[in-house]
Amino acid sequence: MSYEQVTVQSNSQTLKPTVTDRLTMGYVYPHAPLEIIMAHGLTPTLVRARPGIAGAFEASLQTFACSYTRNLFSQRANDQMPASSALLFxxxxxxxxxxxxxxxxxxxxxxxxxxxxxxxANQGEAAVHYLADELRSLSQSIEAAFGRPFSEEEFRDAAGLTRQFRSAAQFLYAARVVSPQVLRYSKLAALIHTFLLSPDQKSANEITNASTQVQRALARSRLLDSAKKIQEQLIKRHLTPAALPHGAKSPRIAIAGGMIDPGAIVALFNAAGIPEDALVMDLFSFGFKTVFTPPCEVGRDPFDSVARSILASPLEPTQEGLGVRLAFLKDVVTNLAVDGLIVCEQSFCDPDEFEAPSLEAEASKSGVAVMRLPIDPELSDRERLGVRLQSFLETISPRSGR
Ligand code: SF4
Structure with a gap:
């Protein structure tokens, strides 16, 4: 497609408003202020890169556009983006x-x-005040665009909902660390995805029910206390050696990567024919960062509260704090008995490419096998990636002593 065709096509389409009276705001970055958006009566909905999107619009983007943002832009240009009333970048x-x-x-x-x-930089009160002011300004813009003022009551409801979701999802992450068989990783990814697409009571209850079932299963096998302890430690991001059951057949694999979607991870494992119980957890990924964002407190200034919550969430490669992330990675691989680390890198993602060598070096120092895996949202090289994953898995075996 020529540049002119691209321009003509791009101007011929507009973002479709939703057909219901429910206004939605699509967001693309993991740390969107869900509670503020919901306090205006809008539903925040995650917009993700999707496989099978033709990249005709790539010609109109500069070379600094990563494969992830190209995919988003192409969805919009090809009229394949889910309906949304507005977008937040x-x-x-x-x-x-x-x-x-x-x-x-x-x-x-x-x-x-x-x-x-x-x-x-996300340290200190200056960062909190800065982000709180930005959130206030966003709130005013939403009110101006949709005529819906900020509602304290809806904010409280939203804070309760995100708290319920995160608490359940955090437990499920911890439960899979103790016993990866207790819940398929794809099921956990689907539960998280459902909530992020439509954060409502139904989707929050769905993941809470899954958490209750898993708690019962772990209680029967006397692993519940271990899972709860790991949940607390993951929240504080300070781990001690975990008590894990002996006799694991599969190696324990962790995945790290900037904006890797848990659904893409599942697709890759399936393509490689690797059992999902080999995947213990994803780290620094979209799932982990969203789930381990601390709850925002009600009863204080809501913008200040949401700013503190966002800034206390697991760090981004796009922000300062590499040393903190590396320390946490070391903590995880050593204390949670990780045998192998897969570092995913989105194609043309500068932050991933800067960070990946440091993640690789840190995990290697702890005696963990590491593989770096370039990936794009289309999984265009799925078969070759599957073969690489299989080969990697064959080189490692569960550590002795478990
Ligand atoms: S962090 Fe990387 S993958 Fe995500 S949008 Fe930026 S460049 Fe793309």
Whole structure:
């Protein structure tokens, strides 16, 4: 497709509003302020890169666009993006997201686009005040666009809902560390995805029910206390050696990677014919970062509260704090008996490419086998990636002594 065709096509379509009276706001960055959006009566809905999207629009993006943002832009250009009333892009995270947000406004001027700019360094009160001001400004923009003012009551409900979801999902993460067979990783990924697509009481109850069932199963095998302890330690991001059952047949694999979707991880494992119980957890990924975001407190200034919650969530490769992430990685691989680490890298993602060598070196120092896996949202090289995964799994075996 030529550049002119691309421009014509891009101007011919607009983001479809939802057909229900429920307004939705699509977001692409893991640390979106869900509670603030819901306090305006809008439903935040995760917009993810999707396989099978033709990349005709790649020609209109600069080379700094990663495969992830190209996929998003192509979804919109090909009219394959889920219906949404508005989109929220982040600022000050990575160049790709900043630029695709700018280009989007130009190419699709009828779309309602918001931007939330995050502080580059997330330490200290100055960062909290900065982000709280940005959230206030976003709130005013939402009210101006949709005529829906911020509601304290809806904010409280939203805070309760996200707290319920995260508590259940955190437990399920910890439960799989103790006993990966107790819940399929694909089931956990689906439960998280369902909530992030439509955070409501139904989806929160669904994951809570799954958590209750898993608690019962672990109680029967006397592993419940271990799982609860690991949940607490993961929340604090400080681990001690975990008491794990002996006799695991599969190696214990962890996955790290910037914006890797848990669903893509499942697809890759399936393509490689690897049993899901080999996958103990994902780290620094979309799932982990979202689930381990601390709850926001009610009863204080809501913007300050949401800012503190976001800034206390597991760190991004796009922000400062590599040393903290490496320390946590070391903590996980040594204390949770990880045998192998797969470091996923989105194609053309600068943050992933800068961080991956450090993650690899840190895990290697702890005696963990490491594989770096370049990946794109289309999983365009699925078969070759599957073969690489199989080969990697064959080189490692469960550590003795468990
Ligand atoms: S962090 Fe990486 S994968 Fe995510 S949008 Fe930025 S460049 Fe793309």
């Amino acid at each position: 982040p600022g000050n995270t990575c160049d790709s997201l900043l630029n695709v947000g700018d280009i989007w406004r130009v190419r699709f001027p009828d779309d309602i686009i918001f931007r939330l700019t995050y502080p580059a």
